[in-house]
Amino acid sequence: MARRRLEIALAGNANVGKSVIFNQLTGLNQIVGNWPGKTVERAEGTLHFEGYSVRIVDLPGIYSLSAFSMEEIVSRDYIAVHKPDVIVNVVDASALERNLYFTLQLLELEAPIIVDLNQVDFAAKRGRRIDAMKLSQALGVPVFPTVAVAGTGIKEMLSTAIAFADPEKKPGALRLRYGVEIEKRVELLEELLETELPQLCATYPARWIALKLLEKDEDVLGKLRNYGRGQKLAEYATSLATELERIHGEPSPVVMASERYAFASKIAREVTIVETLQE
Ligand SMILES: Nc1nc2c(ncn2[C@@H]2O[C@H](COP(=O)(O)OP(=O)(O)OP(=O)(O)O)[C@@H](O)[C@H]2O)c(=O)[nH]1
Ligand SMILES: [Mg+2]
Known part of the structure; x- marks a missing residue:
């Protein structure tokens, strides 16, 4: 066989x-x-x-x-x-x-x-x-x-x-939820990506692309610019990221990273047992 x-x-x-x-x-x-x-x-x-x-x-x-x-x-x-x-x-x-x-x-x-x-x-x-x-x-x-x-x-x-x-x-893997102001914008971008750039979404999940765009990920922005329809979408995504920055008063990569980090930290705390060290 x-x-x-x-x-x-x-x-x-x-x-x-x-x-x-x-x-x-x-x-x-x-x-x-x-x-x-x-x-x-x-x-x-x-x-x-x-x-x-x-x-x-x-x-x-x-x-x-x-x-x-x-x-x-x-x-x-x-x-x-x-x-x-x-x-x-x-x-x-x-x-x-x-x-x-x-x-x-x-x-x-x-x-x-x-x-x-x-x-x-x-x-x-x-x-x-x-x-x-x-x-x-x-x-x-x-x-x-x-x-x-x-x-x-x-x-x-x-x-x-x-x-x-x-x-x-495959059981149901965790799906990290961000704050509503982020999720709202992710949803908007996700829909646009699926209709405008189906080829890109066949490789990368639309939600992931949307999150990276809000983080102003240069590599993902570059991938979008390879498509005729991607130029405008990249500009729109950047304007949404700027809105997030106004709301939070911090660069959007920092906003997104902090939420992710807080989540990682919470999980780590919940699953770690600190033991007294033996001499
Ligand atoms: N004590 C302990 N040391 C480990 C264990 N696994 C790996 N190490 C040590 O950790 C170090 C890093 O291991 P690597 O396998 O080179 O790590 P890597 O993830 O391939 O690192 P990069 O290639 O730089 O990404 C080495 O010194 C290993 O001997 C483990 O289970 N216990
Ligand atoms: Mg290695």
Whole structure:
């Protein structure tokens, strides 16, 4: 019987353990051991598991909260254009709040994600335990704790990722709601985008484009300007962003980032158990 083919992409912040997981999955680990260091280009490998041939893509890590980092654009374009069957969002359990900010962005991309809660050993050393079940409920996606350097949990995570590739198995993922003044403008833009730029909306979700336009994301504005009908829409979106700035008295990227960050922070607080450290 022919093997079923799947593609899984590893995405997340920088230095969370994506490459160690990639090596564990593709078997390179036995040869090179851990090879920490920034992944600049994406690495690819293939593994065979339970009748599946799985292509694994290791995406560059996201460094900052800035919407305009090259690594982030590479990662989000890869996810939107290639549409891997599953995105394994590798998260550093010892820096949950910061990492969840990117998770929320992946959810906005409407990407099929599961969360690999890595470095739980390091988090424990710092007196932090994360309730994976609670985190899974909050995000509406599966969450798996791992210690990549020891190989712990990797196989279970892979099984979950493969099961998750089945479209029938995707539960309802979290949808972040912004303040009404933002949502109103998102809705306006979403409708326009769907009627005026259906080609672009076939690649990127309309809601995501609308949110990025309100954040004045230069890369997305550029994508719009590639279309004749996009010019006017880009101008209109920018005028809506300026309205938001008047309401809030802050640049619109700051307004949007703060709401997202507050949300990430709330979830992180709810799922973190702070333990007393033993001497
Ligand atoms: N304690 C502990 N350390 C880990 C774990 N996973 C990875 N590390 C360490 O974290 C560091 C970063 O790992 P990488 O795999 O290079 O991280 P990355 O996400 O690929 O980083 P970028 O390519 O820069 O995005 C390395 O020093 C790893 O040995 C883990 O589960 N526990
Ligand atoms: Mg790497």
